[in-house]
Amino acid sequence: xxxxxxxxxxxxxxxxxxxxxxxxxxLGGKWSGRVSPATARNVRSAAERLGYRPxxxxxxxxxxxxxxxxxxxxxxxxxxxxxxxxxxxxxAARHGFGVVVSTWPDDAAGPADSxxxxxxxxxxxxxxxxxAGALAxxxxxxxxxxxSGPDDRPGDRVPTxxxxxxxxxxxxxxxxxxxxxxxFGHVAAAVDQWTFHARAEALAAAVAGLPGGAxxxxxxxxxxxxxxxxxxxxxxxxxxxxxxxxxxDLIAAGAYKAAxxxxxxxxxxxxxxxxxxxxxxxxxxxxxxxxxxxxxxxxAQGMTALxxxxxxxxxxxxxxxxxxxxxxxxxxxxx
Amino acid sequence: xxxxxxxxxxxxxxxxxxxxxxxxxxLGGKWSGRVSPATARNVRSAAERLGYRPxxxxxxxxxxxxxxxxxxxxxxxxxxxxxxxxxxxxxAARHGFGVVVSTWPDDAAGPADSxxxxxxxxxxxxxxxxxAGALAxxxxxxxxxxxSGPDDRPGDRVPTxxxxxxxxxxxxxxxxxxxxxxxFGHVAAAVDQWTFHARAEALAAAVAGLPGGAxxxxxxxxxxxxxxxxxxxxxxxxxxxxxxxxxxDLIAAGAYKAAxxxxxxxxxxxxxxxxxxxxxxxxxxxxxxxxxxxxxxxxAQGMTALxxxxxxxxxxxxxxxxxxxxxxxxxxxxx
DNA sequence: CTGTTAGCGCATTCAC
DNA sequence: GTGAATGCGCTAACAG
Numbered sequence: 078x079x080x081x082x083x084x085x086x087x088x089x090x091x092x093x094x095x096x097x098x099x100x101x102x103x104l105g106g107k108w109s110g111r112v113s114p115a116t117a118r119n120v121r122s123a124a125e126r127l128g129y130r131p132x133x134x135x136x137x138x139x140x141x142x143x144x145x146x147x148x149x150x151x152x153x154x155x156x157x158x159x160x161x162x163x164x165x166x167x168x169a170a171r172h173g174f175g176v177v178v179s180t181w182p183d184d185a186a187g188p189a190d191s192x193x194x195x196x197x198x199x200x201x202x203x204x205x206x207x208x209a210g211a212l213a214x215x216x217x218x219x220x221x222x223x224x225s226g227p228d229d230r231p232g233d234r235v236p237t238x239x240x241x242x243x244x245x246x247x248x249x250x251x252x253x254x255x256x257x258x259x260x261f262g263h264v265a266a267a268v269d270q271w272t273f274h275a276r277a278e279a280l281a282a283a284v285a286g287l288p289g290g291a292x293x294x295x296x297x298x299x300x301x302x303x304x305x306x307x308x309x310x311x312x313x314x315x316x317x318x319x320x321x322x323x324x325x326d327l328i329a330a331g332a333y334k335a336a337x338x339x340x341x342x343x344x345x346x347x348x349x350x351x352x353x354x355x356x357x358x359x360x361x362x363x364x365x366x367x368x369x370x371x372x373x374x375x376x377a378q379g380m381t382a383l384x385x386x387x388x389x390x391x392x393x394x395x396x397x398x399x400x401x402x403x404x405x406x407x408x409x410x411x412x
Numbered sequence: 413x414x415x416x417x418x419x420x421x422x423x424x425x426x427x428x429x430x431x432x433x434x435x436x437x438x439l440g441g442k443w444s445g446r447v448s449p450a451t452a453r454n455v456r457s458a459a460e461r462l463g464y465r466p467x468x469x470x471x472x473x474x475x476x477x478x479x480x481x482x483x484x485x486x487x488x489x490x491x492x493x494x495x496x497x498x499x500x501x502x503x504a505a506r507h508g509f510g511v512v513v514s515t516w517p518d519d520a521a522g523p524a525d526s527x528x529x530x531x532x533x534x535x536x537x538x539x540x541x542x543x544a545g546a547l548a549x550x551x552x553x554x555x556x557x558x559x560s561g562p563d564d565r566p567g568d569r570v571p572t573x574x575x576x577x578x579x580x581x582x583x584x585x586x587x588x589x590x591x592x593x594x595x596f597g598h599v600a601a602a603v604d605q606w607t608f609h610a611r612a613e614a615l616a617a618a619v620a621g622l623p624g625g626a627x628x629x630x631x632x633x634x635x636x637x638x639x640x641x642x643x644x645x646x647x648x649x650x651x652x653x654x655x656x657x658x659x660x661d662l663i664a665a666g667a668y669k670a671a672x673x674x675x676x677x678x679x680x681x682x683x684x685x686x687x688x689x690x691x692x693x694x695x696x697x698x699x700x701x702x703x704x705x706x707x708x709x710x711x712a713q714g715m716t717a718l719x720x721x722x723x724x725x726x727x728x729x730x731x732x733x734x735x736x737x738x739x740x741x742x743x744x745x746x747x
Numbered sequence: 748c749t750g751t752t753a754g755c756g757c758a759t760t761c762a763c
Numbered sequence: 764g765t766g767a768a769t770g771c772g773c774t775a776a777c778a779g
Contacts, residue, residue: 132473132533133472133478133533134469134478137468137469138467138469138470138473143468143469152494153494153495153498154491154494154498156491156494158494159487159490159491159493159494160488162488162513163488166514175512175533176513177511178497178513179501180498198469198510301695330695331695334697356491356662356692357695359636359637360662360665360666360692360696361665362669362672362697
């Protein structure tokens with residue numbers, strides 16, 4: 078037998094000299110006018126004295142709910158998703174929910190592809206930054222999509238929470254245009270996610286709307302060396318851009334390297350912008366002009382929407398605005 | 413009623429024309445010589461046909477286990493902890509365990525300090541990077557300490573998994589000494605965690621053992637501006653160090669800034685080293701000489717130890733070696 | 748106002 | 764070799 082088995086509601090009942098159901102009522106907070114205040118206090122103090130904690134498993138079984146939601150993210154290595162988790166967990170905890178994380182399926186390069194690992198022991202899922210068009214995986218499980226774009230399918234849609242990336246990109250283009258830039262290079266993430274498609278479209282539209290505006294583009298993976306190579310391609314091509322718009326702060330770091338390798342000074346010879354505003358943005362030299370995306374807020378709002386959904390409501394799609402943060406990597410073009 | 417309630421073991425029994433207990437036996441894998449192979453096959457196919465998934469809550473209740481462990485980390489904002497989680501989750505999944513993350517208590521600056529949020533619905537805890545001496549929080553809950561130093565208390569110790577940070581620091585000191593450096597500056601993290609105490613001691617010892625070796629130290633928070641200020645203090649003091657040893661890659665980024673502000677070239681005028689080898693290390697210019705810490709492996713080994721512990725064993729303390737990665741931020745001192 | 752009863756889905760004795 | 768019965772701890776009807 079275990080050293081000291083935890084007290085049960087039955088023990089509390091005995092200690093307080095009442096019945097189990099009374100304990101349940103009191104501790105469940107539903108005793109308004111059903112149990113006398115004196116008894117309630119009595120029960121509470123007994124529970125306190127014994128250090129009683131309700132057994133979640135029993136609770137889950139009885140209630141048919143697990144009070145656990147699954148957060149799916151592409152990876153936890155990217156600095157962006159820690160805050161998303163934090164935000165989601167914060168509001169979840171406030172409602173007695175836990176959050177388990179899982180990375181996108183194929184990440185499980187392990188031996189057995191989750192034997193029965195991907196339990197159905199969850200009440201709902203928060204899916205972040207999905208590949209475009211990968212909706213519809215969730216048969217019957219309440220889900221909210223994060224940073225995956227609006228749900229354009231007909232019928233009843235999945236609730237969504239997104240960033241206003243298009244506005245963010247327009248802000249960057251506007252800032253650069255105001256400084257006098259006309260030839261833009263887009264160092265684009267070669268990742269099939271809504272957010273990157275949206276960024277590309279918004280930038281293209283903004284530049285197209287600019288008299289004399291020209292845009293070239295190179296794609297790369299989201300890592301420094303790949304980004305450096307892509308930026309170098311843009312910089313050594315014809316009609317060199319005076320500003321490099323990068324899909325991600327890390328990509329911007331690669332652009333810095335390409336610029337330095339070519340003897341170009343940032344921002345005197347070349348303006349560079351990032352996206353996301355992660356820690357890296359201020360670690361770089363010069364500090365990076367970028368768009369701050371409220372990652373933690375994304376997690377928090379997403380969880381709020383999911384909790385709403387679980388409560389039987391139909392949360393409306395939400396869009397979280399990004400904020401242009403001007404630092405030292407942008408300046409008027411030379412000449 | 414719900415749209416389609418999931419099949420239970422009872423449904424499977426009915427479908428297979430056997431009893432519930434037979435289903436449990438077969439699916440539980442404990443039917444060696446108790447159930448006929450034919451029946452077993454029959455049950456399996458019935459389960460398959462119905463898409464049966466055992467109800468975790470019921471299982472947990474019956475077994476008195478939750479197959480969930482808690483990973484406690486100081487923060488998820490630091491890029492270091494994502495991989496730790498990933499490693500832990502990987503081996504946990506392989507054993508049918510889930511992992512929930514929580515950040516250190518006081519992070520819950522929320523309204524109510526986890527009303528009943530921090531459930532006891534866990535089988536064990538993996539505590540990473542604790543403040544020194546903060547052991548002993550886990551009354552009765554099996555725990556493994558990660559990156560928190562060896563457990564020096566008498567009696568039965570908590571199993572530990574640590575990095576060989578002392579060796580790592582010695583490797584850095586040795587590398588720098590070999591290049592000809594004698595005056596070292598330590599930009600130290602002002603964080604009360606074992607790993608930083610160990611780094612400081614190891615560096616001090618290494619420099620003390622070096623003929624003509626001198627060491628100055630400045631403390632800072634783990635953020636770029638604080639690090640930059642600390643590094644600047646060291647650089648403007650008497651007998652300027654020729655090498656700055658930083659407790660963290662992010663701190664090294666701050667050191668870069670201080671150097672540039674003083675017109676010092678890295679590495680020609682000043683060598684700089686980091687610690688951890690996060691993404692940032694290669695994003696900087698010049699790329700950072702640092703010590704790679706196998707973060708994912710820490711999580712994996714920690715989970716392995718915890719699973720061992722839960723199985724009734726006494727896992728031995730483990731130490732994961734760090735690896736010196738020489739890049740472009742270190743060079744012989746000038747003159 | 749409070750106690751008694753029943754059952755969530757499963758793993759496990761114990762009869763047969 | 765298999766089935767019937769029991770109870771894990773809890774909540775929600777329903778009595779009293």
